[in-house]
Amino acid sequence: MTAPHIPALPTVDAHIYPRGGLDVLSRDEVARLRDVSTGMHDLLRRCALAVLTSGSTSDDPRAAQELYPHFDIQVSQQDRGMRIDLANAPAMAFVDGEIIRGVAELLFAVVRDLAYTTIELGADCGRDLSSSDGITDAVFGLLRNARLLHPADPNLVVCWGGHSISRDEYVYTKQVGYELGLRGLDICTGCGPGAMKGPMKGATIAHAKQRRHRTRYIGITEPGIIAAESPNPIVNHLVIMPDIEKRLEAFVRLGHGIIVFPGGVGTAEEILYLLGILLREENAQVPFPLIFTGPTAAAPYFEQIDKFLRLTLGEAATSRYEIVIADPEKVAKLMASGIRRVREYRIQHKDSFFFNWSLHIPLDFQRPFAPTHEAMATLDLRPGRKPHELAADLRRAFSGIVAGNVKEEGMRRIEAHGPFEIHGDPEMMRSLDGLLRAFVEQRRMKIAGEYRPCYRVVA
Known part of the structure; x- marks a missing residue:
């Protein structure tokens, strides 16, 4: 069975010069944003494409990439500032060949935040991201x-x-x-x-x-x-x-x-x-x-x-x-x-x-949670715990479902290994299952297409 044909959408090539708030980047920042080996360039490309399709009603993270498979973005430092080069960018972000100003500002924000994160919060940043105060800072x-x-x-x-x-x-x-x-x-x-x-x-x-x-x-x-x-x-x-x-x-x-x-x-x-x-x-x-x-x-x-x-x-x-x-x-x-x-x-x-x-x-609320099948199955969901401790694990359970619903990495895990399993106290699991079923019945899980649960509640 052949894949359905997706018609090509109109695109634009453009050079964008940021104004205010993001006038220059260091050579190191530019190099890291362009680095294909670390995945940073792909991350920049995906975030930029999301901004350039602002107003989209799809909640499938792969939809825009399928519609604009040849889109690319490059950031370069010049003598008089910075330039962003867009290739095959969505035409919906432009009016008479000029990028919409609000879209341009959001695009600059993407470059600014990813550049800051890769330098200031990277592995060699020197910050203490293992402590509560360090994360808040x-x-x-x-x-x-x-x-x-x-x-x-x-x-x-x-x-x-x-x-x-x-x-x-x-x-x-x-x-x-x-x-x-x-x-x-x-x-x-x-x-x-x-x-x-x-x-x-x-x-x-x-x-x-x-x-x-x-x-x-x-x-x-x-x-x-x-x-x-x-x-x-x-x-x-x-x-x-x-x-x-x-x-x-x-x-x-x-x-x-x-x-x-x-x-x-x-x-x-x-x-x-x-x-x-x-x-x-x-x-x-x-x-x-x-x-x-x-x-x-x-x-x-x-x-x-x-x-x-x-x-x-x-x-x-x-x-x-x-x-x-x-x-x-x-x-x-x-x-x-x-x-x-x-x-x-x-x-x-x-x-x-x-x-x-x-x-x-507390640090328990600040540590990044990677929703793997093992991590989801070992969450401690039972009565008798302190409310804030139970809330932390319940939050992780819902976070994992969000990942399986709309995050590309989470969706790949579900496709490869099947639904996450969530274990816990029988009464709590019945209540959780009822809440999740209500979300599905009320169509609160997805905009596009029929919803297929990425989880299974096990009492």
């Missing part, structure tokens, strides 16, 4: 290099939620974003479509009405995710963290409050990560507004999430979040009030407004 360095850390009053709301959501849910995220924008709040998301795009879109209208011109729509991603969740066109500050753990830490260090919209396993992973941190005794007094919200139709979704959290993490977890259904104005008012408390706390404890140093994140 690395996260700080990446965000500072991306020029995201500015002394200003707290106003950044992180919005989590799925890329595969219903139309009603998407409209609701825009309504919440609009109410946040009217109150002068900026938006940070995972930068993709769905619940990551909606709040930004709503906030743009509100910011325009309030005549706010210096607005931030921050997208935080990582190399394994960006190809499956291309940045949406509203993102005006993009940062690529080296792995999912540093991405999650960037969200909670940078944001002043978090809103969770309906989503799938990625959203569940984020919830468990944050609650696992907030439930630690060291963080008991740290204010961190956390709101779960969606339209009326999403009420059963949050009831199921709430039930799962009570079973696994205990009743104490419920004190750290509030569920609000079908009331965007109330969500925005609660968030604005919560951020005022954050401001007062930071002043009182002499903590910065732009980076949450006071939040204690």
Whole structure:
């Protein structure tokens, strides 16, 4: 049986000269970005292609590569600055032969972050990435290099939620974003479509009405995710963290409050990560507004999430979040009030407004987790453990499913060895299986094509 023919899409060859924020690179940085032997050039190519196809509705990380198999990018240092050469680039990123300015800025961000990571966080960087403080310092360095850390009053709301959501849910995220924008709040998301795009879109209208011109729509991603969740066109500050753990830490260090919209396993992973941190005794007094919200139709979704959290993490977890259904104005008012408390706390404890140093994140939440079949099968999912310890392993379980769903390396593992197996306490596994089945039935796992589970829950 022959493979289906994929028609060639229009492409463009171009030379791009960065303006501001990324004017020069060292010879060493350029050499490393061009190095084929280390895989860095392929990583640059994949991330750049994701940016150049911003707005794509596919969540298959291999789709863009199949549509643009001859795309290439080269970075070169010249006497008067830097040049990016694009060959066979998607024409959708250009207008009348000129690259769209917003797309160009995101492309520069890709080069900037990969260059910084390969030098500053590489094997010979001299940083201590085996300690909690060292990892937090690395996260700080990446965000500072991306020029995201500015002394200003707290106003950044992180919005989590799925890329595969219903139309009603998407409209609701825009309504919440609009109410946040009217109150002068900026938006940070995972930068993709769905619940990551909606709040930004709503906030743009509100910011325009309030005549706010210096607005931030921050997208935080990582190399394994960006190809499956291309940045949406509203993102005006993009940062690529080296792995999912540093991405999650960037969200909670940078944001002043978090809103969770309906989503799938990625959203569940984020919830468990944050609650696992907030439930630690060291963080008991740290204010961190956390709101779960969606339209009326999403009420059963949050009831199921709430039930799962009570079973696994205990009743104490419920004190750290509030569920609000079908009331965007109330969500925005609660968030604005919560951020005022954050401001007062930071002043009182002499903590910065732009980076949450006071939040204690244990090393167990910071170590990168490689979701192999062996690692997934040996996760310790049973009652009786401390809530934050159980949350760490539950987070890894969901992280592995995300990898099997949308990350190229994870997809290859599933194709080679079959589904991951997740073992644990029978009652906990029944609850987990029910939650995952609901995600599949509600089509929260994928946008494109029928979903084939990459996991098997074993009681």
